[in-house]
Amino acid sequence: MLDSAVSSRLAALLPPEAWLTADEDTRAYECDGLTLYRTRPAAVALPETEAQVVAILRQCHQARIPVVARGAGTGLSGGATPDAGGVLLSLAKFRRILAIDPESQTAVVQPGVRNLAISEAAAAHGLYYAPDPSSQIACTIGGNVAENAGGVHCLKYGLTVHNVRRVRGVLIDGSTVEFGGDALDAPGYDLLALINGSEGLLAVITEVTVKLTPKPLLAQVALASFDDVGRAGLAVSAVIGAGIVPAGLEMMDRAATRAVEAFVHANYPLDAQAILLVESDGTPEEVAAEMAEIKRVLAASGATAIRVSTDEKERLLLWSGRKAAFPAVGRIAADYICMDGTIPRRTLPQVLARIDEFSHRFGLACANVFHAGDGNLHPLIMFDANVAEEAERAEAFGAAILELCIEVGGTITGEHGVGIEKIRQMCTQFRPDELTSFLGVKAAFDEHGLLNPGKAVPTLHRCAEFGKMHVHRGALPHPELPRF
Amino acid sequence: MTDAVVLGWQQRIRDAAASGRPLRIRGGGSKDFYGQEPVGELLDTTPLAGIVDYDPTELVLTARAGTPLAEVERVLADAGQMLAFEPPHFGPGATLGGTVAAGLSGPRRPYAGAVRDLVLGTRILDGRGTELAFGGRVMKNVAGFDVARLMTGALGTLGVLLEISLKCQPLPKAVTVRVLECGAAESLRLTCGWAAQPLSLAGTCHVDGRLVVRLAGAAPAVAAAAARIGGSAWPEGDALFASLREQTHPFFAAAGGPGRALWRLAVKPTAPYADLGGAQLIEWGGALRWLDLDAGADPQPLRAWAASHGGHATLFRGGDKAAGVFQPLDETLLGLHRRLKANFDPQGILNRGRLYPGL
Numbered sequence A: 001m002l003d004s005a006v007s008s009r010l011a012a013l014l015p016p017e018a019w020l021t022a023d024e025d026t027r028a029y030e031c032d033g034l035t036l037y038r039t040r041p042a043a044v045a046l047p048e049t050e051a052q053v054v055a056i057l058r059q060c061h062q063a064r065i066p067v068v069a070r071g072a073g074t075g076l077s078g079g080a081t082p083d084a085g086g087v088l089l090s091l092a093k094f095r096r097i098l099a100i101d102p103e104s105q106t107a108v109v110q111p112g113v114r115n116l117a118i119s120e121a122a123a124a125h126g127l128y129y130a131p132d133p134s135s136q137i138a139c140t141i142g143g144n145v146a147e148n149a150g151g152v153h154c155l156k157y158g159l160t161v162h163n164v165r166r167v168r169g170v171l172i173d174g175s176t177v178e179f180g181g182d183a184l185d186a187p188g189y190d191l192l193a194l195i196n197g198s199e200g201l202l203a204v205i206t207e208v209t210v211k212l213t214p215k216p217l218l219a220q221v222a223l224a225s226f227d228d229v230g231r232a233g234l235a236v237s238a239v240i241g242a243g244i245v246p247a248g249l250e251m252m253d254r255a256a257t258r259a260v261e262a263f264v265h266a267n268y269p270l271d272a273q274a275i276l277l278v279e280s281d282g283t284p285e286e287v288a289a290e291m292a293e294i295k296r297v298l299a300a301s302g303a304t305a306i307r308v309s310t311d312e313k314e315r316l317l318l319w320s321g322r323k324a325a326f327p328a329v330g331r332i333a334a335d336y337i338c339m340d341g342t343i344p345r346r347t348l349p350q351v352l353a354r355i356d357e358f359s360h361r362f363g364l365a366c367a368n369v370f371h372a373g374d375g376n377l378h379p380l381i382m383f384d385a386n387v388a389e390e391a392e393r394a395e396a397f398g399a400a401i402l403e404l405c406i407e408v409g410g411t412i413t414g415e416h417g418v419g420i421e422k423i424r425q426m427c428t429q430f431r432p433d434e435l436t437s438f439l440g441v442k443a444a445f446d447e448h449g450l451l452n453p454g455k456a457v458p459t460l461h462r463c464a465e466f467g468k469m470h471v472h473r474g475a476l477p478h479p480e481l482p483r484f
Numbered sequence B: 001m002t003d004a005v006v007l008g009w010q011q012r013i014r015d016a017a018a019s020g021r022p023l024r025i026r027g028g029g030s031k032d033f034y035g036q037e038p039v040g041e042l043l044d045t046t047p048l049a050g051i052v053d054y055d056p057t058e059l060v061l062t063a064r065a066g067t068p069l070a071e072v073e074r075v076l077a078d079a080g081q082m083l084a085f086e087p088p089h090f091g092p093g094a095t096l097g098g099t100v101a102a103g104l105s106g107p108r109r110p111y112a113g114a115v116r117d118l119v120l121g122t123r124i125l126d127g128r129g130t131e132l133a134f135g136g137r138v139m140k141n142v143a144g145f146d147v148a149r150l151m152t153g154a155l156g157t158l159g160v161l162l163e164i165s166l167k168c169q170p171l172p173k174a175v176t177v178r179v180l181e182c183g184a185a186e187s188l189r190l191t192c193g194w195a196a197q198p199l200s201l202a203g204t205c206h207v208d209g210r211l212v213v214r215l216a217g218a219a220p221a222v223a224a225a226a227a228r229i230g231g232s233a234w235p236e237g238d239a240l241f242a243s244l245r246e247q248t249h250p251f252f253a254a255a256g257g258p259g260r261a262l263w264r265l266a267v268k269p270t271a272p273y274a275d276l277g278g279a280q281l282i283e284w285g286g287a288l289r290w291l292d293l294d295a296g297a298d299p300q301p302l303r304a305w306a307a308s309h310g311g312h313a314t315l316f317r318g319g320d321k322a323a324g325v326f327q328p329l330d331e332t333l334l335g336l337h338r339r340l341k342a343n344f345d346p347q348g349i350l351n352r353g354r355l356y357p358g359l
Ligand SMILES: Cc1cc2nc3c(=O)[nH]c(=O)nc-3n(C[C@H](O)[C@H](O)[C@H](O)COP(=O)(O)OP(=O)(O)OC[C@H]3O[C@@H](n4cnc5c(N)ncnc54)[C@H](O)[C@@H]3O)c2cc1C
Pocket: A032, A033, A068, A069, A070, A071, A072, A073, A074, A075, A076, A078, A079, A080, A091, A111, A132, A133, A134, A135, A138, A139, A140, A141, A142, A143, A144, A145, A146, A147, A148, A149, A150, A151, A152, A199, A200, A201, A203, A204, A205, A206, A326, A327, A415, A416, A452
């Protein structure tokens, strides 16, 4: 609950329909894509101008009220989970594309613009916005910047951080600030890099200039089947080792292809233990030459069958299965959690074998979907929250995977962010000195820790608490809270 | 894993922090000219050298900061790979650490990314002498703030780089260089138009009424692009782009001479050509304009012009550094810079004032 005087001061900054406090109105904002954490915010603000954002932040700063920014709420790590005593600041009304400039290959957009809408608007100029998260029909560019989102084409075209020129934002004290610019670099520290992936902890993003990429003349995808998951993993390294940087290089195991086939009928081979999708794009001559090389390497790596798309319809069909992997698993499992570790590519076979071992140990099925070219794993752990202890087992399974990622030299999150989901593993991946340094970066932007508190970077105190929680497993404090 | 060299540096940093006496971090000294005047006692990074890990199939190289840039490039070339941002050496002794700290990229930058785009992780000592690791050796990593990229281009003011992991890329299979005779305005019109098409661009240079374009990639794509942009084959081939990268091209020899100042203007590529009072060399499809001016020229009009075109001006070589090398920051950005500096280097001992006075 907000103090009533503060609440009315805040309400006065917005039209009545843009300030929500009633339970039935705030419910829609109680969680993001990580639905097992739910909290009602004290209020939801729906500003539509930067001046309103400035005014709200200034008020909240003065009154020391937490603020959580939210785009489309598709985040998978709980980054947009509200604070019970704070304001949930939705950028949903910031959905205008302000400019598309084909001459400089840039678009200036408001943060609530959907990822796919940018490419749609740029299409008339033969351009598109390259980072393409699977959630691209729904997620916003503000959320993409905040998470440094990736997609299947990031191996060749880069992540969000590589495709954003300029970010305009508002700091918690209400001052406006611009990171980057219209040039290819900016003076001083690279704060543009810092704001990418900052999970709403440093500033509220109000405008973004993105780089647009010329559309390739042609794209083709090869679907390769393997009778062994490890062999498919080695084929990934073989493709990269041959000097090829495919436009996309994805892998799915049998559990994933089976789930998908039942859902979208992408014509995947159901007997294969794993499949690879390898895309080539460019001029027709370039694609022909690269595809021949890709086929050669895949065959030499032990592919049992290789099929290459012959037209755009078939290419989209082959991708449709990969893009629908999460919802497909959602259909066959009562509940699932999606993990997001990254590992050095060469450890793929070893990591896959260990995940299989964990699956037996924890007694839970797991479907594996990877951005294999980038070594970014998305194991989907299936469970039923209504079965006693299954949720705890799923959590322990997930934690084991993340710790495995750290062990082989990787990281606990490649693109979904830490949020609240992986805040515990931050204590494993980083040493106290590094966490202290992160907290110092946070304080340089937000001294009182009001923007998205409790997310992304744990305090040392919390790490110590987690340590205790691990020891006293049987007696968790606050057993009423969901623990994912 | 902390070796003797690093232990020694930790002690020196702690001593410096205690006494408040600044340290001047230096690799090969090839970029001593860049930025505000270095001050303080020398901390030589060259003893901390060597490639730590390189597996071509990972596209990742990890090396200690004092490793010669030339060694890194040789090892990569042997495996058919490269640092796609084409870092300038500016001298035989250039180190990897200096390359990342200076944050400078060469002719391929608009098409393959800048240093910061390819930095994956760094290990550093902060201004307390504490060893910290950020990022990692994998392609995608969003755990924690992106401090590895924050270190890139910070000119050593936030930490002493110990080790760096970089993304590498395969060498292009084919390279072709074309030339067209045209004025600067026409050159800008052409390069902006080409950039909106899939044309395998890998470098552009306009100087002395000539536009030279480098194309790189798969052989058929390069051939198709060459036909598309027209002009004629450039007899010197890729050597021109090497001379831009290292600033050994005659334009830079003149601009770096006595009584001259070389200005670097990074702007929106579509910024119209403007007579700014001296000869210009235009790179990066219009996004980078080098300007040869009298050493005493007033920086204000340049800074204003660059800012009005979405960018900034840097006094790159020569001239009067007292008036400031880098474009001044606004109040809010300066505040963030100061607080970040205080977080990483509370006593302000690392490369004090090299980027901006007071940082
Ligand atoms: C089916 C499915 C598939 C997905 N596939 C991918 C994928 O392939 N790749 C990938 O990277 N992710 C993927 N995601 C995750 C998610 O879509 C991305 O993280 C996306 O970037 C979130 O955008 P959003 O607008 O929904 O942000 P939200 O979920 O609303 O917010 C995410 C974070 O950003 C912050 N934030 C949002 N807007 C702003 C702003 N304007 N200013 C400051 N902070 C802000 C929030 O506080 C929060 O911390 C997927 C999710 C789903 C549900």
